[in-house]
Amino acid sequence: MLDKTGIAKRIAKEVKNGYYVNLGIGIPTLVANFVRQDIEVEFQSENGILGMGPFPLDGEEDADLINAGKQTITALDGASYFDSSTSFSMIRGKHVDLTILGAMEVSENGDIANWKIPGYMVKGMGGAMDLVASAENIIVAMMHTNKKGESKLLKRCSLPLTGVGCVKKVVTNLAVLEVTKDGFKLLERAPGISVETIQQATEGHLIIEGIVPEMVL
Amino acid sequence: MLDKTGIAKRIAKEVKNGYYVNLGIGIPTLVANFVRQDIEVEFQSENGILGMGPFPLDGEEDADLINAGKQTITALDGASYFDSSTSFSMIRGKHVDLTILGAMEVSENGDIANWKIPGYMVKGMGGAMDLVASAENIIVAMMHTNKKGESKLLKRCSLPLTGVGCVKKVVTNLAVLEVTKDGFKLLERAPGISVETIQQATEGHLIIEGIVPEMVL
Amino acid sequence: MINKQVANVKEALKGVSSEMTFMLGGFGLCGIPENAISELADMAVKDLTCISNNAGVDDFGLGLLLQNHQIKKMIASYVGENDEFERQMLSGELDVELIPQGTLAERCRAAQAGFPAIYTPAGYGTEVAEGKETREFDGKMYVLEMAFKADFSFVKAWKGDAAGNLIFKGTARNFNPNMCGAAIITVAEVEELVPVGALDPNQIHIPGIFVQRIFEGKNYEKRIEKRTVR
């Protein structure tokens, strides 16, 4: 079974040369640490920076330079700053190649719920609804089940949706799954995890074709 | 009777302190020369400059600095350059206070025709349709009659329209007229021009109330 | 050059009154109009509607107005990091409208640019689209979202001049430029007011035509919400 770092490592392999990538808060943020060094990638943060670099050195924090998670960051050579409207032009206009974000639930048709639990304090969707409504390539990073052990890969989402039919791939602590028109297609198993375990943890329709390989990190 | 310079001089008096002004090609361009020196005014040109200055000195022309008439210009202190989308945001968003442009015809309800004569080469509307569709304050500068002596202030425009119900004021070689819901209200006569002359040269409904003063230039 | 400079924040906020709708720039605590917010907190205005991406933290940013119970309605995309906000929201004291961040930006920009409404894909199929017109273009569904209408925009820039020209810094730019000219009156506070002519006309982010009042702000705290280092 993967931990959060493992999920991030596996997702990092989905980041291809020449990609502009938007990373959500949580596990997705970790992905930046594991992207291959020999490919060219730029990170966009929807609050207004392209070419985001690592956190600053102690003492070099700049209050005017943060990411969408409100953390202090740095800018790499070739970076640019822009306003929010331009930032979402990049997202809505499909100029960002890959969006990686967390979720509470994903359904077998690619719906995603990640912003609201009725009855609890709702913090808001931030940029997530814009991202999932437009991104051509959306990967969800999440645990396969919730704290009660219930599946988060469902036939239908029970929580209020963030977007419909948009998720392309899900990487969990147990598996890599592709969202197809027929349901979740199991692509890879986490190290030491059996197909049966994944089957048991997946409420939505799971498609198993041939021998499912163990993922290589 | 006023010449073109006279029309420009009269219109210059409509330019008030604190106005952002867009000047069309022809007579309107001349208006800049006659605006009072003791008021603050900025000229916008829709190709992307605010704070337009006079023509450059000989030898100081810059190919990258022109106005909407494609003439070389200069920029004053406090000027800014911007893209076409932003330029029309200023216009469409009603941030430009006064638009002065020429016309072939104006109707008594404020319609304007100034871009197309069927059967002749049509050069295009440029920014005129955007300007007349959005400007709150539009003054038309034109001759009262065409070369054949026919009125250009009509009941209805005969030429294809540039905009509907948008002209607020017309300044011609004969008169200053306000477009009201009941027709052209005669505000001022050009020096030496009688009400009868204006009446004769105006096809649209002319409203004459009391004694019409001669304009002061 | 049309002079937009006012002497201080008091003069800049003339005309502000209860029940008005404000736009406020900033993302988190980054690039917020600190002087305007601080002055609003000192004024006896209430029942305000605030359009801002976030709602500050308990003791800074819009949190100051929340503590005073000056805000009636908040339109934002994300409102975490604020206990008082949560309390007022759950008690029903505060009306909250959560909208997608890109929609927020573009509804401001639409107001600035004279567009009545926009079609965006964000929120289609979710509760954000409930009660709104939806429409298909080229096989994809969009939601019709209306331009905002506001009385004042309060923005914060890095540098500016008396003509109202603004330059922002880093990610403190965010919503600030999109809110300029999007309300009846735009008030810009800047860290440094430079002489007219000192700014390169090629590098101005917001031309002065979108700004009605400008002043040099004081005592910027520029608080960092989440200090993270390597």
Place this chain on the structure above:
Amino acid sequence: MINKQVANVKEALKGVSSEMTFMLGGFGLCGIPENAISELADMAVKDLTCISNNAGVDDFGLGLLLQNHQIKKMIASYVGENDEFERQMLSGELDVELIPQGTLAERCRAAQAGFPAIYTPAGYGTEVAEGKETREFDGKMYVLEMAFKADFSFVKAWKGDAAGNLIFKGTARNFNPNMCGAAIITVAEVEELVPVGALDPNQIHIPGIFVQRIFEGKNYEKRIEKRTVR
């Protein structure tokens, strides 16, 4: 940093073919992509649809493509100053669609920003609105105008870097930024290609994400259409 630099204009125009739709920046002859146009004039591509505010003059700018009869359709706001254009238009050889300048800019920007269409007041009640959907918002009438779809955008900037970041100069900016990222492939030619990191990230007009290919142009003539002096 994602490298967008190509060796020359030939490489930059790879994939261009007949019957394609192009966007070309510039206002009059100011800020036009001289190198791309010159190369297109040397290529055997025809039946092109060109979206550009103007159509050049007889022997420069898009006039070069007109002389070669490479353009099938022109979408522009103003097409004076060009005899060959007039001849082809009046003879019916050239299809011309004249649209308001602000509509032209915003249909480009809509394509860049992922908006399917916009509502603009420009052209309402005129023949420009014929056959188009119109709609009232708050008592004012608007015309629904669709985002452009183009294969290539050719833009010209002052400075750029290999990451595709662009800075324009003076009024040579005009439509160029609005066309970046508004076609499938955006080709930027710059007067000066500077090392990555040399441009201040705060002063970049167009972030590299909107540009697919960039090269340093050669032999800019930068012809002045109407030289006027005091």
